[in-house]
């Protein structure tokens with residue numbers, strides 16, 4: 001047994017001092033919590049977000065902000081470049097995603113499916129391509145999937161398909177990039193209390209849905225919070241997870257157990 005590993009302190013294993021990170025969709029919700037934790041661990045973080053209000057959040061926590069639609073290749077490349085600077089990038093969190101309710105299959109247009117796949121999958125592919133070109137010292141990538149990738153549900157087919165593809169992408173990239181010292185993992189969050197989720201569930205409140213009860217519907221019985229996902233992300237990008245790649249970490253309070 002290599003005893004030198006056990007002598008590394010936990011503080012040192014979680015320390016991201018000197019690391020440069022890009023968090024897509026980091027202006028609010030899960031991405032904002034991830035940004036906060038990465039900065040706390042010592043990383044320099046750039047947020048790439050479509051919504052310009054993310055600039056205020058970035059300023060508040062000491063991140064750099066790039067207004068960017070991740071589905072726009074030129075904007076995405078500029079954001080990756082900004083995050084990498086001259087030293088190169090160490091961490092990419094492909095978090096930006098959209099989840100408008102798909103609706104019944106008969107009502108789903110090609111344009112709807114195209115945008116869903118473009119933002120939720122193709123942009124992760126492109127961000128990884130640009131990031132890897134700027135990771136001279138290896139690195140860690142976390143792709144945001146969803147429990148919708150693992151189990152079906154009515155009226156969310158386009159979203160489920162996009163997140164299923166994120167899982168496959170993660171596994172393939174883990175194999176391809178492992179030899180370059182780059183680990184690639186995915187997180188599959190359960191329902192998490194974010195502005196995006198509230199927006200989606202709000203119209204259902206009129207029909208009697210108790211949104212808070214829905215968010216807390218899991219064996220642990222607590223509402224999933226963005227920080228629960230941020231803690232998992234910190235684990236996966238840190239040295240604590242140096243032997244973990246190509247995996248999907250389900251963080252859902254046991255909802256899918």
Ligand SMILES: NC(=O)c1ccc[n+]([C@@H]2O[C@H](COP(=O)([O-])OP(=O)(O)OC[C@H]3O[C@@H](n4cnc5c(N)ncnc54)[C@H](O)[C@@H]3O)[C@@H](O)[C@H]2O)c1
Nearest residue numbers: 025028029030049050051069070097146191192194195196
């Ligand atoms: N909240 C949940 O219950 C839940 C569950 C499973 C998976 N997820 C995934 O987690 C990720 C974050 O979700 P959230 O709930 O925090 O969402 P959110 O809507 O609250 O926040 C998403 C952020 O991403 C940004 N964004 C959206 N489209 C973008 C684009 N094209 N380019 C750049 N930025 C863009 C938004 O401006 C926003 O700041 C998504 O990939 C989502 O699919 C969320």
